[in-house]
Amino acid sequence: LWKLLCTYLPCDVLSLQKSIVQHVEYTLARRRYKRDKCSFYQATAISVRDRLIERWTDTQQYLSSKDSKRVYYLSLEYLLGRNLQNAMSCLALRNRYAAALEELGYSLEELTEEERDPGLGSGGLGRLASCFLDSLATLNFGAWGYGLRYKFGLFEQRLISKAQAEFPDFWLKEGYPWEVERPDVQYLVRMYGEVEDRVDPETGEVKVAWKGGEDVLAEGFDIPVPGFHTLNTNNLRLWTSKASCEFDLGSFNDGQYYAAIEEKERSEPLTSVLYPCDNNAPGKELRLRQQYFFVSATLQDILRRYKKSPSHGLLDLPNKVAIQLNETHPAIAIPELMRLLLDDENLCWQDAWHIVHNTCAYTNHTVMPEALEIWPLPLVEQILPRHLRIIYEINHQFLSEVRRRWPGDPQRVARMSIIEESEPKMVKMAHLAIIGCHKVNGVAQVHTGLLCKSLFRDFYEMWPEKFVNITNGVNHRRWMLQANPAMSAVISKWLGTHDWVHDLGRLERLKELSSNPEFQRDWQEMKRYNKRKLAEFIERTCDVDVDADAMFDVHVKRIHEYKRQFMNILGVAYRYLRILSLLAEEKFDELRQVVPKVVIFAGKAAPNYSVAKDVIKLIIAIADTINSDTRIGGLLKVVFIPNYNVSVAEVIIPGSDLSQHISTAGFEASGTSNMKFCMNGSLLLGSRDGANLEIEQSVGRANIFMFGANTKEVRTLQTTMQYRKPQLDGRLAHVTQEIRSGRFGPTSFDSLVDSLLPENDRYMVGHDFGSYLEALEVSDAAFRKPEEWTAKTIVSCASMSRFSSDRCIREYAEKIWNVEPHQFRPPN
Numbered sequence: 025l026w027k028l029l030c031t032y033l034p035c036d037v038l039s040l041q042k043s044i045v046q047h048v049e050y051t052l053a054r055r056r057y058k059r060d061k062c063s064f065y066q067a068t069a070i071s072v073r074d075r076l077i078e079r080w081t082d083t084q085q086y087l088s089s090k091d092s093k094r095v096y097y098l099s100l101e102y103l104l105g106r107n108l109q110n111a112m113s114c115l116a117l118r119n120r121y122a123a124a125l126e127e128l129g130y131s132l133e134e135l136t137e138e139e140r141d142p143g144l145g146s147g148g149l150g151r152l153a154s155c156f157l158d159s160l161a162t163l164n165f166g167a168w169g170y171g172l173r174y175k176f177g178l179f180e181q182r183l184i185s186k187a188q189a190e191f192p193d194f195w196l197k198e199g200y201p202w203e204v205e206r207p208d209v210q211y212l213v214r215m216y217g218e219v220e221d222r223v224d225p226e227t228g229e230v231k232v233a234w235k236g237g238e239d240v241l242a243e244g245f246d247i248p249v250p251g252f253h254t255l256n257t258n259n260l261r262l263w264t265s266k267a268s269c270e271f272d273l274g275s276f277n278d279g280q281y282y283a284a285i286e287e288k289e290r291s292e293p294l295t296s297v298l299y300p301c302d303n304n305a306p307g308k309e310l311r312l313r314q315q316y317f318f319v320s321a322t323l324q325d326i327l328r329r330y331k332k333s334p335s336h337g338l339l340d341l342p343n344k345v346a347i348q349l350n351e352t353h354p355a356i357a358i359p360e361l362m363r364l365l366l367d368d369e370n371l372c373w374q375d376a377w378h379i380v381h382n383t384c385a386y387t388n389h390t391v392m393p394e395a396l397e398i399w400p401l402p403l404v405e406q407i408l409p410r411h412l413r414i415i416y417e418i419n420h421q422f423l424s425e426v427r428r429r430w431p432g433d434p435q436r437v438a439r440m441s442i443i444e445e446s447e448p449k450m451v452k453m454a455h456l457a458i459i460g461c462h463k464v465n466g467v468a469q470v471h472t473g474l475l476c477k478s479l480f481r482d483f484y485e486m487w488p489e490k491f492v493n494i495t496n497g498v499n500h501r502r503w504m505l506q507a508n509p510a511m512s513a514v515i516s517k518w519l520g521t522h523d524w525v526h527d528l529g530r531l532e533r534l535k536e537l538s539s540n541p542e543f544q545r546d547w548q549e550m551k552r553y554n555k556r557k558l559a560e561f562i563e564r565t566c567d568v569d570v571d572a573d574a575m576f577d578v579h580v581k582r583i584h585e586y587k588r589q590f591m592n593i594l595g596v597a598y599r600y601l602r603i604l605s606l607l608a609e610e611k612f613d614e615l616r617q618v619v620p621k622v623v624i625f626a627g628k629a630a631p632n633y634s635v636a637k638d639v640i641k642l643i644i645a646i647a648d649t650i651n652s653d654t655r656i657g658g659l660l661k662v663v664f665i666p667n668y669n670v671s672v673a674e675v676i677i678p679g680s681d682l683s684q685h686i687s688t689a690g691f692e693a694s695g696t697s698n699m700k701f702c703m704n705g706s707l708l709l710g711s712r713d714g715a716n717l718e719i720e721q722s723v724g725r726a727n728i729f730m731f732g733a734n735t736k737e738v739r740t741l742q743t744t745m746q747y748r749k750p751q752l753d754g755r756l757a758h759v760t761q762e763i764r765s766g767r768f769g770p771t772s773f774d775s776l777v778d779s780l781l782p783e784n785d786r787y788m789v790g791h792d793f794g795s796y797l798e799a800l801e802v803s804d805a806a807f808r809k810p811e812e813w814t815a816k817t818i819v820s821c822a823s824m825s826r827f828s829s830d831r832c833i834r835e836y837a838e839k840i841w842n843v844e845p846h847q848f849r850p851p852n
């Protein structure tokens with residue numbers, strides 16, 4: 025009987041239709057005859073989820089039976105994107121579901137649009153985590169992601185009165201059909217309280233007891249993470265905070281019933297909101313509590329699963345478990361795992377340290393000083409008194425080692441300490457992470473170089489073997505196959521196979537075809553099609569009519585000074601003024617040479633980051649002036665697409681000709697959208713920063729437009745500028761004068777414009793502006809030659825195999841986790 029019951033669900037078209045209609049009626053309890061898209065989307069999602077769940081439970085069972093090493097990816101952020109089409113493709117059921125829905129009167133495309141994009145992250149770091157989950161599943165690694173189930177995701181951005189306005193993103197409003205609540209997976213997490221030293225009367229050993237404080241309950245929600253065309257199905261477990269009253273009913277017995285419940289209810293808001301910062305770390309108490317809540321629940325869960333197997337001794341943990349810390353956000357895992365091993369498992373310090381150090385690894389994603397997490401020591405002491413004691417001990421032992429290696433170098437000791445001797449004292453989470461982990465990795469060559477040469481130089485000198493580079497990668501199945509079906513069809517047609525979907529290296533063969541006129545025609549038609557779709561999207565969201573034959577020049581990412589959207593919009597203003605002067609001087613030959621362009625911006629500014637919000641205002645002001653100036657005809661349009669997120673990116677990236685990645689050298693750790701754009705046949709206009717440099721090596725200098733100071737020059741300039749004030753580029757001076765004079769509306773944007781003065785120009789906009797304009801000119805000239813341009817885009821797309829997250833995950837597996845893929849087969 026069990027054999028009969030354990031077969032997988034049927035997947036013929038009729039069975040899929042039955043399952044969808046049944047979920048409308050029985051799961052959602054809605055009339056199956058009443059036709060509404062939302063119900064049919066949800067029912068379809070649940071029908072797909074059913075088919076994931078059977079693989080998911082089988083995978084977990086298989087992994088336990090094989091006792092293979094597992095990877096746990098700890099991240100406070102995930103930007104999953106929509107799941108419906110991804111899950112269907114993974115199951116190889118996309119066409120059948122599309123056919124099933126068609127007969128029910130729905131297109132898969134329209135139902136796709138019903139899905140809300142869970143914005144549980146703020147930018148590149150969260151999206152990277154999601155790409156990693158997909159590759160881990162596809163490559164048959166047994167890996168779980170852990171994160172927080174924020175009730176409100178990253179805010180929704182609307183443009184009101186020509187500025188950003190933030191609205192709460194209550195993404196769970198209609199329910200999230202991909203998750204499964206796990207009321208049986210609950211842990212208590214303690215915060216606050218006091219520590220007490222207790223001498224064991226028998227052994228005389230001093231033990232530390234953590235007493236009092238408040239308990240919060242963590243409950244898990246699971247989202248299955250399917251691999252592409254494999255049965256392997258991993259898990260993403262997200263924690264939500266709950267009142268812990270169910271756990272200690274005793275305290276209500278003193279008549280304080282309501283007071284007790286009220287107090288317990290205070291724990292609910294802990295996971296309410298995601299901090300909307302990217303590359304910035306506000307030292308907020310709630311954030312530290314979120315981090316600890318997340319880490320404690322996760323580690324309790326990992327240890328519980330580990331200990332279920334009777335053969336597992338704790339000392340063996342590093343051979344069976346790898347924990348990856350995504351940035352320092354979960355770095356409190358180091359003292360928390362120590363605490364669990366010391367206080368709950370009664371291990372000695374040496375054994376506990378050996379386990380922690382060999383299990384954990386840390387990825388750094390930024391060198392921006394304002395993004396480095398440091399916590400006031402009194403705050404740590406208040407919330408996590410036991411952990412502070414452990415941190416002191418870790419620091420004490422570590423600094424003794426530093427003193428042994430570098431006797432008579434107290435400055436080095438002070439620089440490397442976890443505790444900064446300021447007022448108040450601060451706890452440096454990056455130092456804690458480096459000391460507590462066996463590997464530290466940067467996310468692009470130049471970035472890792474900077475970690476070793478400057479930010480973590482002392483640590484690199486002490487432990488050079490600890491530092492590795494693993495250049496980021498992106499999931500090409502989402503960013504090519506799913507986001508750009510037109511391009512995928514052209515590629516598969518010309519290669520005569522779909523095998524590139526598994527192995528991006530197969531794209532190399534396209535290079536030979538890059539000048540083939542028929543292939544070029546298909547490629548150009550595909551690009552035209554994607555640009556028309558983007559043009560329709562722009563019409564809908566911005567109410568601006570744009571010409572799909574113009575060059576689509578795209579700059580989309582979080583708004584940040586170092587990403588220099590400001591420099592871009594100054595360049596746009598310059599282009600506009602130049603067109604006007606050509607018109608005024610009746611230089612018609614030169615006017616004919618001007619490449620018609622649509623400049624597309626999108627991105628969110630942190631709500632408290634006023635400079636970034638001013639940049640959005642300036643972009644909108646300049647866009648309004650240009651778009652309503654009938655003199656320039658269709659030569660230039662500028663749009664700011666609101667509410668940039670994963671699904672908006674899936675429309676924008678395939679429709680782009682040129683994309684800008686123009687951060688000041690040394691500031692963008694890697695960048696990942698640069699890779700996505702290249703994969704979609706868009707050429708990069710890039711600064712000498714992050715992964716741009718490695719992309720240049722792969723695609724070749726002729727197929728990318730690079731400009732500006734490199735990291736070394738930036739460093740020298742930053743020190744010399746204080747003494748030597750260079751002249752502002754004449755073109756830049758002209759543009760800023762026009763902005764101040766009110767050419768782009770009544771606001772004069774004084775503080776933005778003042779930031780260009782050499783003494784204020786931390787991000788080298790003034791210095792790089794000239795070479796930036798030259799790079800733009802080179803790209804214009806290239807665009808005027810369609811065959812050459814097309815060949816460049818083909819070669820650059822065909823050169824992307826290194827930038828697949830598959831390559832990246834294999835490197836983590838080999839260099840850091842020491843894990844092998846498994847060979848899971850279905851039970852029969």
Ligand code: 26M
Binds near residue numbers: 147148149389
């Ligand atoms: C910290 C404290 C409190 C609240 C928020 C934060 C915080 C959140 C996100 C700080 C930084 C955060 O993200 C940094 C980030 O996204 N870094 C980007 O990581 C990408 C993936 O490695 C790189 O490609 C980008 O270059 C890098 O900027």
